[in-house]
Amino acid sequence: MREMNLRRNKVFFQPKREDFDKYIVPCFSPAPFILVKGRGSRLWDQENKEYIDFASGIAVTSLGHSNVKLINALNTQLNKLWHVSNIYTNEPVLKLAKKLVELTFADKVFFCNSGAEANEAALKLARKYANEYYDKTKNEIIAFENSFHGRTLFTVTVGGQSKYSDNFGPLPPAITHLPxxxxxxxxxxxxxxxxxxxxxxxxxxxxVIPIDPFFLEQVRKICTNYDITLIFDEIQTGMGRTGYLYAYQEYNIVPDILTSAKGLGGGFPIGAMLTKEKWAQIFQPGTHGTTFGGNLLAATVAETVLSQLDYEMLSGVLQRHDIIMNELIKLNKKYNIFQIIRGKGLLIGAQLSSIYYGKAKKLTQLASEEGLLILIAGSNVVRFTPALNIPLDDIYEGFQYFEQAIIRFKDK
Incomplete structure (x- = not known):
């Protein structure tokens, strides 16, 4: 029977949306279309319908789809070497680590495959650091309500949204969530x-709620005074997303550990934990590890992404922020649909007015029907995270589609 199935699988297979329901564990509920091609900030589905992309794979494809520099760098490395174990090191990961250290507060970097893994490493390191320098009673981790830090059991518990950790107990202890x-x-x-x-x-x-700068400043002071490890989760805000390489650089307030992923690989899976020397030395051989972290292909792409985040690119992020905010304000004056519009750089959220609460997903669905891909951030907020280099014409055209979606949304 197994051999017959293998032979049957050799027959041409054209995937359809219903095949997701047939073959994939239903952790997700994807859109009714399948995207097959991308270029810049444009995408096409199986029916060759074109979309403008204001989502970027949830702030991941930060330099657009099919970026030529990323393709060329990846192809070069593909023809050299794909993977070696961490018994050895490799050139691409060393180049990337050097660049991240030189551009940030960090002295050392640990590479992994995702934001969740980067946060897992950071949280483990913080607990081990406290164990090494203090005692086992110094183990409480403080996180904040409505935060999100990943989907491992540890990170989903640290995240401040119980809907993601319900029914997975018993959960890791000594974790507190504050406003x-x-x-x-x-x-x-x-x-x-x-x-x-x-x-x-x-x-x-x-x-999409920005931090209060004074709150951040005081948190840093208190952590220093109490010998508390301060971790900045910059999975979504990093790699130019807010108009700075990392968001902490706007405030000139430095963490002890920082986590990075999403835009770091421009679409290629990679995560990183950046840290100071004193913390780095806690992780000695055997204390933590990864099979694929530091992969040559991922490191090559990430180093190429990083090389493009120059002053011109980051200035362009701030310019695009102003355009998007202005477009949203104009639409809101016309249709009175949003209660508040907030964010930094190209991480922007528009919170629906109370009469539309719980309907953000519906608005994104209508937008995709019009040819615009946008996100939600909870059930009441529409989120915009386009590529850092999205053409200005694409922004204006995308908002034409968004206006049509709003009109349909209000009519329902």
């Missing part, structure tokens, strides 16, 4: 038992 931007509550809760604080500089999945 975001609430300094008084934070100050009251901190104790000698706190070993780490992990914070997003913009809450992403939980609604």
């Amino acid at each position: 975001y931007n609430d300094l008084k509550t934070f100050e009251q809760h901190i104790s000698s038992k706190t070993c780490a604080v992990i914070v997003e500089l913009i809450i992403g999945e939980g609604g």
Whole structure:
């Protein structure tokens, strides 16, 4: 029977959307179309319908689809060497590590395959650091309500949205969630038992909520005073997304550990944990590891992405931010659909007015029917994360489609 099935599989197979329901574990509920080709900030589906992309794979394809420089770099490495184990090192990962260290606060880098893995490494490192320098009672991790830090059991517990951790218990202990931007509550809760604080500089999945600069400044001071490891989760805000290489650089407030992924690989899976020397030395051989982290192909692409994030590119992010905000404000004056519009750089959220609460997903579905791909950040916020280099004409055309979607949305 197995041999007959193998022979049958050799017959030409044209995947359809219903095949997802037939073959894939239903963790996701994808759109009714299948995307097959991309170029810049444009995508095409199986029916050759064209879309303008304001989503970028959730802030991942930061330099657009089929970026020529990334393709050329990847092809060069494909013809040389794909993978070696971490028993050895390799040139691409060393080049990438050097560049990240030179451009940030960090002294050392650990590479992995995703944002969740980067956060997992950071949280493990923070706990081990406290164990090494203090004692086992200093183990509490503080995170913030509505945060999101990944899907491993550890990171989903640290994330401040219980809907992602419900029914997976027993969950890792000694994790506390506090209100975001609430300094008084934070100050009251901190104790000698706190070993780490992990914070997003913009809450992403939980609604696109920027951090209060004064709150961030005080968190840094308190962590220093109490010997607490401060972790910045810059999975979504990093790699030019806010108009800075990493968002912390706008505030000139430095963490002890920073996590990066998404835009780091421009679409190729890679994650990184950046840290200071004192913390880095806690992870000695055998304490933590990965099979694919530091992969030659991923490192090659990431180093090429990083090389393109120059002053001109980052300035262009701020220019595009202003255009998108202005377009959203104009639409809101016309249709009164949003309660608040917020964000930085090209991570922007538009929170629906109360009469439309819970309907953000519906608006994104209508937008895709019109030819525009956008995201949600919770059930009430529409999220915009286009490529950092999206052509200005694509922005204006995309908002024409978005206006048509809003008109249909309001009529329903």
